[in-house]
Amino acid sequence: MKKCPYCFEVLKEGSQKCPFCDQFIIDDLICVDYKSLEKKKCFFCGKRILKESRICKHCHQWLDRVSDASDTYDKIE
Numbered sequence: 001m002k003k004c005p006y007c008f009e010v011l012k013e014g015s016q017k018c019p020f021c022d023q024f025i026i027d028d029l030i031c032v033d034y035k036s037l038e039k040k041k042c043f044f045c046g047k048r049i050l051k052e053s054r055i056c057k058h059c060h061q062w063l064d065r066v067s068d069a070s071d072t073y074d075k076i077e
């Protein structure tokens with residue numbers, strides 16, 4: 001099973017753009033034998049997304065921005 005490297009949703013073979021997160025696939029697809037079941041809430045829109053996701057498939061916000069902002073905040077204090 002091939003997954004998007006950004007939102008971790010299952011993709012069809014040969015996809016150039018993810019239909020879920022709307023990102024062009026420039027990194028390698030992730031190969032796994034199982035479908036992820038664990039979910040979390042998006043920090044930006046509050047909708048449920050896969051736990052491994054780096055981008056929200058609903059609002060298309062990069063979740064890395066939250067951790068970058070918290071790292072910056074920690075350095076200021």
